[in-house]
Structure formats: structure tokens, C-alpha cells
Amino acid sequence: GDVFPIQTKHCVSSGPRSPTKIKGEKEEAQGMRINLPHFCNPPRRALRNIVAFTGVFIAILTTGILLVQWRSASPAAHVRPSVAEDSKNAPVVVKKPVFYPPMGQIPWWTTEQERPKFAYAQYATNLDYLCNSVINFTKLRRFGVKYDLVLIYPTAWSEGSSKEAKAISKIREHLPDVHLRPFNIISTSKGDSTWRDSLTKFHSFALTEWTRVLAFDSDSLVLNSMDHYFLSPLAPVAVPRAYWLSEKDKDTNIAKQVLGSHVMLLEPNEDRYQKIIEEAKRSGEFDMEVLNHLFKDSAMILPHRRLALLTGEFRNKDHSKYLVPDVDEEWNAMGEVSRSVLVHFSDWPLPKPWEHRTKQQFESVMPECPDDDMGAPDRPRCADRMMWVGFYEDYDLAKEAYCSILYE
DSSP states (O other): OOEEEOOGGGGOOOOOOHHHHHHHHHHHTTTEEEEESSSSOOOEEEEEEEHHHHHHHHHHHHHHHHHHHHHHHHHHHHHEEEEEEEEESSSSSEEOOOOOOOOOOOOOOOOOOOOOOOOEEOOOOOHHHHHHHHHHHHHHHTTOSSEEEEEEEGGGGSSSSSHHHHHHHHHHHHHHTTEEEEEEOOSSSSGGGGGGGGGGGGGGGOOSSEEEEEETTTTTTEEOOGGGGGSSSSSSSSEBBBBBGGGGTTTTTGGOOOOOOOEEEOOHHHHHHHHHHHHHHHHHHOHHHHHHHHHHHTOOOEOOOOOEEGGGGGOSSOOOHHHOOOSSOOOOOHHHHHHEEEEEOOOSOOOOSSSOOOHHHHHHHOOOOOOOOOOBBBBTTHHHHHHHHHHHHHHHHHHHHHGGGOOO
């Protein structure tokens, strides 16, 4: 390369220099020559490269900053109303821009542009159902759900020395993250006592502290997290179909009940709540009839598979109704359980798992285990029976592990 004298000491002039000093510097430079680029006067090609690189870098940086600012300041996506209230006047909506970082954007799930707040809800009208709620809430937390847990229970349990009141105190002590909401029991005089208080579930529509609630019956057993259902499209009510209805039901009133009510994804609303309660009291019908009467033509349908699994399905020989629309798919009891998030105990006339049952009763409704069932690589022999019995055994173990706090 070219040979340049080292002049780094003299790149920037610090003032006038005497002729003697200049002469000395020249002699010093002539005696120290090494192969290094000149620091003060680089070659023109290198200078052009540096200028071009700097220009490209500045352009990229500027574009990135403008893009971040545009995404963060988009008024359509990020400006939401905040409510200012005073003690005398009605709430006044004040437009106030709120900005969020682009990678942590908050979705809006309601037409009122409220910040989303989700919750799982269970109702209990006796100690057995209270125990079931404790089991399911504990399981949900162990599955790592992110949203609130709400317990609906009779107002009479809020105070006093009854077993139920003491149990509520224990829940408040041992499960402090559960939101307790007392309501009056809604009952019907029709049918079996097992379902008479099931209308109480409709109090979930009054939980207006939350923008969306997933309410499911307490005679169910949680199998996995259900957080993803809260991200379903908006609808006042979303439920699975009552897929289990059979051909023999066509000529009866039950044929009109196309919607299942044992699990409901709903948007709490005071007006809607009052309408439901009025209909429930007027008709005297069960929860399923009331739900179908009011929402049969407007409810959003959730896929029943994975969410609305019944224990009775494992006793069926024909699973085509459950497997719809994949009716040609081969039934795999173990695979179905591994993918499901909730199972509902439904083996009438077998009593519910917390009620007394004899060995004869249990074995009489147990799924069959044919001699020619040799299993398969993806499932053991008699998988239906294994899964079915497993639900009842799991419930017994969970009751022993989690419900002892209610009886201390």
C-alpha cells in the first residue's frame, strides 16, 4: 500500500506554530514511516463508502422509528373512552387517548370498547356442588389459566353458623383468589330434584364486572385449560349443540332443545339478565328449555367436541353424533379424552359421582369390554371402560384431596 507519515498529533491545529517547530515536526515525520492509512485525509473511495453506509443506516433507522410511532398512535385501535363520575351526575364519557407498545397491544372484545376482563364461573346450591366447584377451580389453576374464578352461591350462606356458611369462610381463607358472589336460588318444581336448582346458573349473566364469562355446570370435571374459548368471536351467548339427542326424541318437546346449557360462553348484561330471570320464573321450565326459548335463533354455536364431552358417550356403540362432521373417523376413547377440556357426568340412572351408589349400579352401566377387543397401537384394550371408570376414580381422588377444607 501507500506509505503515509503518521500525523495524528497534527490533524487538528491548536494554533500558530513557529518555523522552528514546523521544521522539527517535518524531520520527525520523515523518520517515522509505516504502512497505515492516513487518519486525516483518507482515500476518496473509502470516504465515499463511509458516506453511503451512513446514509443507508440513517434511512433504515428513521423508517423503523416512524413505523413504531404509526402503530402505537393509531387512534382507531388504541383510543378508548375512560369514564369520569361524580356523586351527583350520571357518568360522563371522556375521550382520552391511551397508547400501548406495539408488541403488547390490548384487544377490544366488546362494542363498548371496554378493557377485556374474563372469568370462569361455577354455581353451588349445596355442599356437594360447592365441593365440585372447589375441585374445578383448583384444577383450572393447576392448568395455568390466566383469568378470574367466580363462585355463585346462595345469599343465605354469607353469614351465620351453618355448615354452608362455614364452608364459604373456608373458601375465603384457603382460596383467596376466588371471587365470591351471593345470589338467590332460582328453582323449578318440575322434574327430578337433581336439576331443580339448575336455573341458578343464569346468575352468570349478572356478573357485569367481567366482559365475558365461561359458566359450566358443577357436575363437570375440568380436564384442561379453556382460556382459548374467551377469544371466540363476539356473541351475547355461545353454547354447543345438544348433540346427544337421539332419533326417538323427534316426536317430543325435547326435539326443540337444540342448544346445550351445561357450558355457556356469555357476555354479562343487566337487561339480558332480567329478561332471562323473568322467563325462567314465568315458564317454570328447566335451564335448557329457557335457554333454547330465548336464544335458539341467536346463540353462536361452539363446537361440542372437546368442550361438551359426556361420560355417557363412552357407553355408546355409535359415536357418529359426537364425531360430526367427521362421522367416518374411528372412535378413540383415549385420544378423545387427551384432547378434551371438560367432561360432564351424565350416566342416568346412575347417581352423580358424589352420591351414594352400589357396586351393582356402577357395574350395570359400565361400558362393555368385548372379548374380541384386542386394543390397538394407539389405545389399550377396553379403552372406553378404562376412560369411563377413570373419570369416577379421578373425581373421588380430587374430592379427598381438595374438599377437606370445607369440613374442617
